[in-house]
Amino acid sequence: MQGPLKCLPSNARIGVVGGGISGLTFTYFLAKLRPDVHVTVFESKPRTGGWIHSLDTKDGEGNPIMLEQGPRTLRGVSDGTVLMADILKDLKKHTSLQYVRKSSRANKKFLLDTNNQLVQVPNSLITLLKFCSNSLSNGVVSGYLGERFRGKGSRSQDEDESLHSFISRRMGNEKVSTNLLSAVCHGIYADDIKRLSARKVMGKLVDFEDQYGSILRGSKRDKSQNKKEITPSGLTPVISLYENAFSKDRYKLARLIKDFAKYPMIGLAGGLETFTRSLTQELAKWPNVNLELQTQVQNVSKDPLSSHITVNATDNVAVGVFDHLRITTNPSTWRETGLFSGQLPQELLERPHSNTVLLVNYYWPHADLLRKEQQGFGYLVPQNRTNPEQLLGVIFDSVIEKNYKPYYPMDTKALFTRPLRRPEYTKLTIMLGGHYLGERHTTPTANTAISAAKYSLRNHLGISQDHLDNGTWKFVAAQNCLPQFFVGYPQWKQQVEEDVLNKFAGHLSLGGMGFAKGPGVPDVVTDSFLDAYKMVQGFQE
Ligand SMILES: Cc1cc2nc3c(=O)[nH]c(=O)nc-3n(C[C@H](O)[C@H](O)[C@H](O)COP(=O)(O)OP(=O)(O)OC[C@H]3O[C@@H](n4cnc5c(N)ncnc54)[C@H](O)[C@@H]3O)c2cc1C
Numbered sequence: 294m295q296g297p298l299k300c301l302p303s304n305a306r307i308g309v310v311g312g313g314i315s316g317l318t319f320t321y322f323l324a325k326l327r328p329d330v331h332v333t334v335f336e337s338k339p340r341t342g343g344w345i346h347s348l349d350t351k352d353g354e355g356n357p358i359m360l361e362q363g364p365r366t367l368r369g370v371s372d373g374t375v376l377m378a379d380i381l382k383d384l385k386k387h388t389s390l391q392y393v394r395k396s397s398r399a400n401k402k403f404l405l406d407t408n409n410q411l412v413q414v415p416n417s418l419i420t421l422l423k424f425c426s427n428s429l430s431n432g433v434v435s436g437y438l439g440e441r442f443r444g445k446g447s448r449s450q451d452e453d454e455s456l457h458s459f460i461s462r463r464m465g466n467e468k469v470s471t472n473l474l475s476a477v478c479h480g481i482y483a484d485d486i487k488r489l490s491a492r493k494v495m496g497k498l499v500d501f502e503d504q505y506g507s508i509l510r511g512s513k514r515d516k517s518q519n520k521k522e523i524t525p526s527g528l529t530p531v532i533s534l535y536e537n538a539f540s541k542d543r544y545k546l547a548r549l550i551k552d553f554a555k556y557p558m559i560g561l562a563g564g565l566e567t568f569t570r571s572l573t574q575e576l577a578k579w580p581n582v583n584l585e586l587q588t589q590v591q592n593v594s595k596d597p598l599s600s601h602i603t604v605n606a607t608d609n610v611a612v613g614v615f616d617h618l619r620i621t622t623n624p625s626t627w628r629e630t631g632l633f634s635g636q637l638p639q640e641l642l643e644r645p646h647s648n649t650v651l652l653v654n655y656y657w658p659h660a661d662l663l664r665k666e667q668q669g670f671g672y673l674v675p676q677n678r679t680n681p682e683q684l685l686g687v688i689f690d691s692v693i694e695k696n697y698k699p700y701y702p703m704d705t706k707a708l709f710t711r712p713l714r715r716p717e718y719t720k721l722t723i724m725l726g727g728h729y730l731g732e733r734h735t736t737p738t739a740n741t742a743i744s745a746a747k748y749s750l751r752n753h754l755g756i757s758q759d760h761l762d763n764g765t766w767k768f769v770a771a772q773n774c775l776p777q778f779f780v781g782y783p784q785w786k787q788q789v790e791e792d793v794l795n796k797f798a799g800h801l802s803l804g805g806m807g808f809a810k811g812p813g814v815p816d817v818v819t820d821s822f823l824d825a826y827k828m829v830q831g832f833q834e
């Protein structure tokens with residue numbers, strides 16, 4: 294969160310709303326930095342982890358399988374992933390860390406073209422030539438060649454616009470946006486490129502245009518500047534703070550940064566929930582942490598004299614009074630419970646909305662149903678096609694899982710023994726819905742979503758009806774799971790942060806997907822660390 298946070302008095306009481314990875318890591322960092330403070334985490338559900346959910350279930354034959362019903366991979370290059378790896382080391386769960394090599398087939402990403410064919414996103418000269426012969430590449434070459442010479446148009450320095458409008462201006466055509474980038478927007482935001490904020494999701498490119506008049510000119514200059522981001526000790530600025538805050542071994546952290554920068558994807562054996570489960574178990578042992586499950590926070594209010602914050606749960610029952618309150622929940626949910634009603638202007642509370650993703654898992658235990666040329670991370674669907682099934686994309690979990698390498702091989706003996714041939718299987722996650730569900734969406738039934746998933750797998754991957762009908766299926770509607778980063782979001786966020794700072798005088802902070810740099814797991818973890826650190830440094834009243 295931008296802006297200063299109040300320094301904590303000794304033995305301070307801290308409340309945390311939300312027991313997802315943001316709330317858990319914030320609690321971990323703060324309670325470790327300040328063992329004198331007492332932290333209470335409020336989680337509305339009977340389990341922690343939030344959208345991180347690695348479901349342990351059984352296939353049609355009763356054999357155990359794990360299906361990810363939320364995130365599954367982490368960006369290797371980011372600070373948050375390094376923080377998570379180091380926490381896992383402290384929790385003695387580091388052997389769960391695994392990675393995918395850049396050259397791995399699991400790092401091949403595909404787009405669906407208008408003929409229902411998978412086209413690989415280029416990562417070599419050959420794939421680039423192949424891609425250029427597909428209509429998905431229309432407008433790319435002319436857009437690229439002319440980009441430096443295109444003016445800025447009438448956009449003023451601080452103005453926001455949709456990502457579609459920004460990219461179309463820079464490329465001199467709309468095709469690059471609707472063919473290519475719209476698919477990437479599906480695969481991260483489940484959103485429509487025409488309503489996403491350019492400043493929020495590609496702020497750096499907008500800054501390049503502001504500063505250098507062109508994205509290409511800006512990225513060329515930035516490449517040389519970027520090198521400064523690693524300090525002489527081999528740490529990034531954030532990891533350097535972490536090293537100091539927790540007296541960590543600098544060389545081990547530098548090693549993680551260097552290694553992870555080489556890996557496009559990091560995962561965990563047993564699924565990403567290995568992290569939140571282990572962290573929850575650890576926090577449950579700490580005398581200065583209290584986890585209150587099945588407690589939904591309804592609203593918060595500040596005592597005008599003492600600055601203490603009272604937290605009310607269901608039926609307006611006060612569940613605690615705190616020196617500092619951390620809120621990690623999605624801002625679009627604040628309206629429902631009236632979290633800030635009477636505290637923040639109504640027009641600010643009305644703005645945020647979210648996207649719902651329909652997640653369908655498919656499992657076939659007996660064979661790899663993906664052909665050789667289909668092996669990859671998965672495919673995304675661009676917006677430039679009719680899409681009655683409302684498909685956003687499909688992840689090929691079995692390909693990712695089969696290509697993971699352990700980051701810490703268990704022991705030296707394991708290095709020399711040939712791994713057992715794993716039985717072939719197919720595991721896919723089909724993601725539907727998102728912006729296609731519309732503003733006042735009604736969630737389709739499990740049958741409707743699974744039928745749309747079957748239709749997609751049959752028509753795009755050629756999987757037979759028989760294999761589809763006899764596989765294991767799971768469905769979950771991840772309601773309002775991703776904040777909608779509307780045009781003007783950065784200004785909205787800044788206004789909310791300013792109002793919160795004024796109203797709560799640095800005693801309340803905001804985290805989670807809506808307030809971190811981006812919506813990914815590593816982003817929210819980095820944000821948790823930075824704010825916990827800020828509160829320990831803090832300012833005095
Ligand atoms: C389908 C999907 C796929 C994704 N894939 C990836 C990926 O591959 N890689 C990646 O890096 N990121 C991915 N993400 C993003 C990732 O899931 C988020 O970054 C992360 O889960 C955010 O964690 P959080 O703790 O901020 O929020 P959440 O997980 O939303 O946790 C918030 C918690 O607060 C609780 N809560 C809500 N309201 C209240 C209340 N009033 N009182 C008490 N508790 C409350 C909720 O029950 C929840 O447990 C994906 C997200 C989705 C939805």
Ligand SMILES: C=Cc1c2[nH]c(c1C)Cc1[nH]c(c(CCC(=O)O)c1C)Cc1[nH]c(c(C)c1CCC(=O)O)Cc1[nH]c(c(C)c1C=C)C2
Pocket residue numbers: 366367368402403479480481482483557558650670671672673685686687688724811812813814815816
């Ligand atoms: C098709 C729908 C979705 C897929 N993943 C998500 C949706 C909505 C959600 C999601 N995926 C990622 C993030 C975090 C982003 C970040 O800032 O780290 C979120 C919120 C990770 C991600 N997924 C894809 C990319 C390129 C990234 C970022 C980097 C990485 O982790 O590799 C691409 C992608 N997502 C999906 C598919 C099918 C796909 C590509 C084929 C599914």
